[in-house]
Amino acid sequence: MGKSVSFRFDGGALSYLGIRLTATLLTLLTLGLAAPWGIVLFQRWDQNGRSRTPTSRGSRMSNRLSDELLDAPRAAVPPGSVITTLAEGRPNKVVDIGREGVRVSTEKSESSGSGPQLVDAEMLEVAWQQLQATGSLSAAELQATGGLNVKRSSAVCALLARLPGVTVASTRPIRLSWQVR
Numbered sequence: 001m002g003k004s005v006s007f008r009f010d011g012g013a014l015s016y017l018g019i020r021l022t023a024t025l026l027t028l029l030t031l032g033l034a035a036p037w038g039i040v041l042f043q044r045w046d047q048n049g050r051s052r053t054p055t056s057r058g059s060r061m062s063n064r065l066s067d068e069l070l071d072a073p074r075a076a077v078p079p080g081s082v083i084t085t086l087a088e089g090r091p092n093k094v095v096d097i098g099r100e101g102v103r104v105s106t107e108k109s110e111s112s113g114s115g116p117q118l119v120d121a122e123m124l125e126v127a128w129q130q131l132q133a134t135g136s137l138s139a140a141e142l143q144a145t146g147g148l149n150v151k152r153s154s155a156v157c158a159l160l161a162r163l164p165g166v167t168v169a170s171t172r173p174i175r176l177s178w179q180v181r
Contacts, residue, residue: 019041064121065100086139087154087174093106101119127142127157131178137160165178165179
């Protein structure tokens with residue numbers, strides 16, 4: 001099948017209940033007007049209080065690439081390589097691959113003079129582990145704020161598509177599949 005995946009809850013039950021109860025009561029008492037505030041309140045707790053991220057090691061994600069995800073892109077797309085986004089075919093030049101992530105230069109970043117942009121290590125790790133855990137991954141899953149909430153999903157998918165064992169199942173919508181080798 002695949003690697004086993006564990007989920008880790010780093011928050012406290014009382015803080016969760018307190019935030020949920022507060023947000024729910026305020027939403028009900030204000031007839032829904034405070035719902036956005038309640039959502040933001042819970043999301044802040046969610047980001048600071050616990051991790052819902054799947055991991056194959058049972059630990060919290062770090063902002064550094066694992067050895068596996070550092071070595072695989074270096075072999076598949078060394079600096080200087082150009083990868084294209086899967087849906088639009090836009091070029092992304094790989095400038096550097098380091099522990100903090102992958103730096104890519106795009107037509108947009110070059111024309112604006114902002115320089116190479118970082119595809120953060122955590123974004124790549126979250127996407128890679130989700131792909132390994134489930135065998136498939138879509139750009140929509142990456143972008144969903146209630147889901148993985150990964151930014152730069154086009155670059156993440158384009159990078160992952162170049163790794164051994166990963167195939168592009170569909171470009172519209174973008175869906176990757178992975179099989180253990």
